Amino acid sequence: MCLAVPMKVEQIEGDPDDFTQDQIAVVNMDGVSRQVRLDVVDRWPEVGDYVIVHAGFAIHSMVEEEAKRNIELIREMASHMPEEILIHGGNS
Amino acid sequence: MSDKTILLDHGSGGLASQELIGELFLKHLTSPILKGLEDSAVLDNRPGKLVFTTDSYVVDPLFFPGGDIGKLAVHGTINDLAMRGGEPVCLSLALILEEGMSLEELERIIISVAEASESSAVPIVTGDTKVVPRGKGDKVFINTSGIGLVDESISLSSRNGRPGDVVILSGTMGDHGITIMTRRAGIALDGDLRSDTAALHRLVAAILAAYPQDVRTFRDPTRGGVASTLNEIAAASGLTISLEEELLPIRAEVRAACEILGLEPLYLANEGKCLAVVDPASAAEILHLMKQTEAGRDAVVIGRLEEGKAGRVLINTPIGGSRVVTPLHGEPLPRIC
Amino acid sequence: MKHIDEYRDSRLVKPLVAELQQSLTRPVRLMEVCGTHTMAIFRSGVRSILPEGMEIVSGPGCPVCVTSASHMDAFISMAEVSGVRVAIFGDLFRVPGSNGSLANAAARGAKVDVVYSPMDALDAARNNPDDLVVFLGVGFETTTPGIAATILAAHKTGIENFCVFSTQKVIPGPLETLMQDPELNINALLCPGHVSAIIGAGAYQPFADQGLACVVAGFEPADLINGLILLARQVGSGEAKVENIYPRVVSWDGNRRAQAMVDEIFEPVDMEWRGLGMLAKSGLAIRETYAKFDAEKRLDIPIPHVPEPKGCLCGQILKGQTTPPHCPIFGTRCTPANPVGPCMVSSEGTCAAYHKYGQDV
Numbered sequence: 001m002c003l004a005v006p007m008k009v010e011q012i013e014g015d016p017d018d019f020t021q022d023q024i025a026v027v028n029m030d031g032v033s034r035q036v037r038l039d040v041v042d043r044w045p046e047v048g049d050y051v052i053v054h055a056g057f058a059i060h061s062m063v064e065e066e067a068k069r070n071i072e073l074i075r076e077m078a079s080h081m082p083e084e085i086l087i088h089g090g091n092s
Numbered sequence: 093m094s095d096k097t098i099l100l101d102h103g104s105g106g107l108a109s110q111e112l113i114g115e116l117f118l119k120h121l122t123s124p125i126l127k128g129l130e131d132s133a134v135l136d137n138r139p140g141k142l143v144f145t146t147d148s149y150v151v152d153p154l155f156f157p158g159g160d161i162g163k164l165a166v167h168g169t170i171n172d173l174a175m176r177g178g179e180p181v182c183l184s185l186a187l188i189l190e191e192g193m194s195l196e197e198l199e200r201i202i203i204s205v206a207e208a209s210e211s212s213a214v215p216i217v218t219g220d221t222k223v224v225p226r227g228k229g230d231k232v233f234i235n236t237s238g239i240g241l242v243d244e245s246i247s248l249s250s251r252n253g254r255p256g257d258v259v260i261l262s263g264t265m266g267d268h269g270i271t272i273m274t275r276r277a278g279i280a281l282d283g284d285l286r287s288d289t290a291a292l293h294r295l296v297a298a299i300l301a302a303y304p305q306d307v308r309t310f311r312d313p314t315r316g317g318v319a320s321t322l323n324e325i326a327a328a329s330g331l332t333i334s335l336e337e338e339l340l341p342i343r344a345e346v347r348a349a350c351e352i353l354g355l356e357p358l359y360l361a362n363e364g365k366c367l368a369v370v371d372p373a374s375a376a377e378i379l380h381l382m383k384q385t386e387a388g389r390d391a392v393v394i395g396r397l398e399e400g401k402a403g404r405v406l407i408n409t410p411i412g413g414s415r416v417v418t419p420l421h422g423e424p425l426p427r428i429c
Numbered sequence: 430m431k432h433i434d435e436y437r438d439s440r441l442v443k444p445l446v447a448e449l450q451q452s453l454t455r456p457v458r459l460m461e462v463c464g465t466h467t468m469a470i471f472r473s474g475v476r477s478i479l480p481e482g483m484e485i486v487s488g489p490g491c492p493v494c495v496t497s498a499s500h501m502d503a504f505i506s507m508a509e510v511s512g513v514r515v516a517i518f519g520d521l522f523r524v525p526g527s528n529g530s531l532a533n534a535a536a537r538g539a540k541v542d543v544v545y546s547p548m549d550a551l552d553a554a555r556n557n558p559d560d561l562v563v564f565l566g567v568g569f570e571t572t573t574p575g576i577a578a579t580i581l582a583a584h585k586t587g588i589e590n591f592c593v594f595s596t597q598k599v600i601p602g603p604l605e606t607l608m609q610d611p612e613l614n615i616n617a618l619l620c621p622g623h624v625s626a627i628i629g630a631g632a633y634q635p636f637a638d639q640g641l642a643c644v645v646a647g648f649e650p651a652d653l654i655n656g657l658i659l660l661a662r663q664v665g666s667g668e669a670k671v672e673n674i675y676p677r678v679v680s681w682d683g684n685r686r687a688q689a690m691v692d693e694i695f696e697p698v699d700m701e702w703r704g705l706g707m708l709a710k711s712g713l714a715i716r717e718t719y720a721k722f723d724a725e726k727r728l729d730i731p732i733p734h735v736p737e738p739k740g741c742l743c744g745q746i747l748k749g750q751t752t753p754p755h756c757p758i759f760g761t762r763c764t765p766a767n768p769v770g771p772c773m774v775s776s777e778g779t780c781a782a783y784h785k786y787g788q789d790v
Contacts (some may be wrong), residue, residue, distance in 0.1 A: 003354045032282070033281070
């Protein structure tokens with residue numbers, strides 16, 4: 001029920017521990033950019049990180065390793081290696 | 093004119109109206125027929141079938157990246173003539189102005205109208221201006237009507253489609269619609285998003301000069317987008333149209349803006365593009381010729397007409413599946429879910 | 430588009446489609462509970478390549494669909510109060526109440542602003558100091574944190590002319606209720622991708638404990654098909670666990686910061702869900718501390734009790750007990766142009782998706 005897209009952080013304003021200021025990032029996807037709020041993001045991103053954006057809020061900061069793992073998992077599945085998947089695919 | 097805004101007097105037909113016409117409209121609109129300020133324009137006889145169209149323009153905001161209401165009003169009506177194979181001859185220009193509208197904004201619009209008219213070589217030969225009280229309008233509504241001529245031998249229609257016909261789109265899709273959408277407060281996005289407003293009559297003339305009998309129809313996919321127009325063609329021809337999703341030409345910024353807002357480029361308006369349904373035997377050459385034109389430089393083949401459920405538009409997806417593309421039921425709106 | 434295009438690549442997706450065929454050894458009847466999954470499944474064409482023996486049932490995952498008719502009528506009444514400007518997600522614009530929609534109300538003069546973010550509604554309050562801006566809150570756990578943060582921002586910056594009408598809902602409890610229906614008969618659950626980013630994949634462990642195969646998956650074609658493969662394999666081997674094939678977005682524990690933000694502003698309440706009736710602790714109300722941002726308290730609009738529209742089978746469709754083609758008014762009296770129930774209006778509603786994409790597919 002939730003349209004959310006990965007966008008790249010270009011600029012950050014505010015501080016994760018300072019609630020007197022706005023917590024904002026400027027994010028970009030293929031040349032289209034917008035301000036989003038960082039009030040509810042799980043991990044404070046760095047410039048260059050990707051965040052998942054829903055309704056003007058970053059709801060998750062992507063971790064490069066997890067992104068790599070995700071695409072690798074799926075690529076393995078596509079190349080018929082079931083044993084590998086059963087090892088990786090448990091509770092995580 | 094000492095006032096900075098439009099007054100009711102400007103629409104009354106008296107001296108204030110004449111001042112507006114003389115000092116603003118005729119300053120920029122240069123047709124000698126228009127300058128005669130007669131009740132109607134009398135045109136010379138020319139051979140061919142008459143083509144006639146009308147359109148009204150109410151876009152908000154009035155000015156946006158890539159164009160404005162003035163350009164739209166000229167290009168849009170030229171394009172409607174061109175889609176039936178018509179060579180545009182002239183346009184009318186009627187304005188309904190809201191009392192209080194800024195004269196400076198009005199002049200900017202008229203300058204834009206004049207520029208579009210001159211660069212398209214289609215004169216505005218007659219016009220009208222009315223003023224409504226504040227609150228009864230929305231700054232300006234524009235109507236343009238157009239007259240054109242089409243050769244006796246040309247007979248374009250959406251009903252002409254045959255199985256095997258190729259569908260060409262003259263360039264990238266959704267540019268105008270997404271630009272207007274993202275100018276609105278509350279859903280603004282920054283980026284190189286701009287309207288594609290453009291006149292298509294030269295593109296059409298070039299194709300018809302070389303392949304007069306090989307085009308079944310031209311259609312410009314304005315409101316409702318490519319999806320709606322293809323549905324109309326499929327219904328009129330009693331056939332199915334099958335598209336390839338991977339071939340659809342969409343600019344990266346337009347695609348990104350649509351992903352963020354939950355919109356589909358297939359349903360967004362285009363103001364400088366046309367679909368061409370053509371004989372498969374000459375499709376490759378027509379595509380090549382289209383790409384030599386300014387307006388058609390990004391043209392691609394996007395699908396075909398086929399036997400099948402009449403009025404159906406299908407799209408083949410990259411996974412090897414397919415889905416139906418239905419016509420739009422209302423204005424596209426951003427969604428979060 | 431990075432982190433999207435890779436998952437749409439047909440060179441990745443086509444072999445996955447073949448793998449899905451191979452992986453299905455026993456019949457799978459799975460429920461998806463995310464309207465965005467419903468849309469993605471149809472839009473990508475996955476519906477059209479589903480192998481024989483795998484059936485997908487759409488559950489109550491569309492927040493607009495499960496907004497009760499009573500709430501819709503209250504929304505419209507609020508919009509018609511003089512001095513009020515309602516701000517909404519676009520999804521809500523054409524949803525019918527018992528007497529028209531917000532679109533109809535706008536045509537009659539109500540001020541209705543479509544926004545992309547609840548923060549844009551707060552901006553509208555700043556820019557329109559003479560109006561009381563009411564943000565009509567719909568959505569599940571993905572959306573609620575942002576609405577909570579907006580209320581907190583309004584509180585911190587002392588904005589007086591802003592409030593929220595909360596019909597926010599939560600998914601796990603009502604899912605539990607659904608699972609207890611003996612007529613339901615599903616053996617697998619495709620878990621929502623972005624709700625899970627907030628609540629964590631661990632939220633579905635109780636369902637796996639009851640024998641339901643559970644997979645958390647994203648929305649791109651490769652994500653979806655991979656999710657279906659894992660569900661097919663779990664069912665095939667008789668095991669039931671929670672697998673997460675969306676680790677780039679979802680973790681086991683979810684987003685604690687977002688959860689805390691929601692807890693600060695909202696508290697659980699019983700709420701009416703279209704088609705499912707009143708469900709205990711299934712909705713969220715604004716806490717007393719933030720009462721001045723609670724539209725129901727600011728405006729004192731009574732919530733009428735409105736019975737479901739006649740003939741409309743939305744309730745059963747949401748429970749997965751029937752599909753749109755079986756509804757007597759589907760495609761005839763109830764169409765996207767003239768919807769009877771929200772399942773047809775919402776861009777992700779089961780009936781709208783079937784009408785748009787599912788005919789003869």
